[in-house]
Amino acid sequence: MAPDDRQKVLYYVERYLPPSQAFVAQQARALARYQPAILAGSTMASLDRDLIGFPVHDIRASPAMRAGEFALKTVRLPAPALFPAVRQADLVHAHFGKNGYVIGPLAAGKPLVTTFHGFDATFAGKAADVDGFNQVRFFAKGREQMARGGGWQIAVSDFIQDRLLALGFPQSRIFRHYIGVDTSLFSAPTKPRRKGLVVSVARFVEYKGHKLMIEALERVAKAGTPVEFIMIGEGPLRDEIEALARRSLPKVEIREKQTQAQIRDLLSEAELYLHGAVTLANGHAEAFGIANLEAQAMGAPVVAFRSGGVGEAVEEGATGFLAAERDVAAMADHIGRLLNDQPLWNAFSERAPRMVAERFDIRRQTALLEDYYDSVLDAHKKGEARR
Incomplete structure (x- = not known):
């Protein structure tokens, strides 16, 4: 050689x-x-x-x-x-x-x-x-x-x-x-999605906003839209978040120590990717959100708060929706809209991988x-x- x-x-x-x-x-x-x-x-x-x-x-x-x-x-x-x-x-x-x-x-x-x-x-x-x-x-x-x-x-x-x-x-x-994202690994699948599956990949720490995501999904479920929430991550708030999720939602799962291949497999089934990061009193906020890009590369629309640099990774109104920071009601509305409007979901899901390939390969x-x-x-x- x-x-x-x-x-x-x-x-x-x-x-x-x-x-x-x-x-x-x-x-x-x-x-x-x-x-x-x-x-x-x-x-x-x-x-x-x-x-x-x-x-x-x-x-x-x-x-x-x-x-x-x-x-x-x-x-x-x-x-x-x-x-x-x-x-x-x-x-x-x-x-x-x-x-x-x-x-x-x-x-x-x-x-x-x-x-x-x-x-x-x-x-x-x-x-x-x-x-x-x-x-x-x-x-x-x-x-x-x-x-x-x-x-x-x-x-x-x-x-x-x-x-x-x-x-x-x-x-x-x-x-x-x-x-950027490796679009040769993260690419839209051809298999059907799992109806109502919402995924989040984030450490269980305060600024990632798990409690707010759970509250938003609880509103969606109570309004009659079936949802299943799978969270991938580890962190100090794991047990607290799991207990809250199981009290609030009908179908919840937490997965730890997932490989990149396992994460891709799950994203390929998801109808929606949820990102709840918010700004803390000490200034800490989401810098960008590569996981949002990975989800969009696989055709999963994103719903998130407009916080920190999150908006730079989402083409708002075309690949995802952004709610005002900590506005749980607006987040719930966006989730429900995408899960219940198939033509809208199709448009977002088709645009998202192209956007990632064009701007973030x-x-x-x-x-x-x-x-x-x-x-x-x-x-x-x-x-x-x-x-």
Whole structure:
């Protein structure tokens, strides 16, 4: 086999890879002109086969890297000799703001790109209220230091770009980039849908709005429209949400630890995808909502609240409906309308995959990302990293 002479990009993540972050692997796999590798604080015991296919360097599996990570995370002392993958990389790309802050000293001398995905840009509460030493340090001072310092930032939506600008990040350092969806995997099925099936894929945390979705579906069911609600996810509010759903709805199921293939299978049966994310008092809001794109790519219309960057992933009135934030009555009306108006549902279901393919195909989006990598490397060579 001929040697791979493509330039190397190293993705840094805390853990490889929770299901909610599958987009990291999908983006890496879509690279054409760059050779990807992953540096992870740890890897999950069993990886979905959709998430492998390139080198994954597990820090926990290497005593040398573990020692280097300890020094990096405690006193921010870099030891690049202990991290061969960093030395070999032409560019380092950290996913999530905290990870960009953590790896910053280790990536010194390399161009560093950090993608901000949501909480890292929207959180406006007290640093002491978050979990984890480096998460606290990131919100206490690290985010501000990143805004003043060098490096390049990617915002996953216009909404997140606006938040970064408000935090003082310079416009010249921000690239708004939609990650996109692999439309060769997420595509509209030909088999019939399961009547009344509504699906949600989201962690069981407050801002995902499960209680509001359940309340909306309860209204729909009481109005006489049969609904079945399947939620995929894990999280601290799981038991509370399940108990509420079983009290409120006739048919409920929760599925955990689903592979990407299993999620696709379920979306192929769904008549509707429901997204309940809302803005919290601490500022946290949905950055974009890739799951909304995945559902639409498979022909499932979306009903959601107009919150954060959600509207950027839905063609309102053509692929889905958006209700005012926390307006449960309006959400219920939208759900009932789509489930009871077959011609309308057909039109939305036909338009949704085309919209995703036209605007959010991951191959097209990743080609744009590689162009951005080119510009970052060029700027770095010209000494612009700290201007």
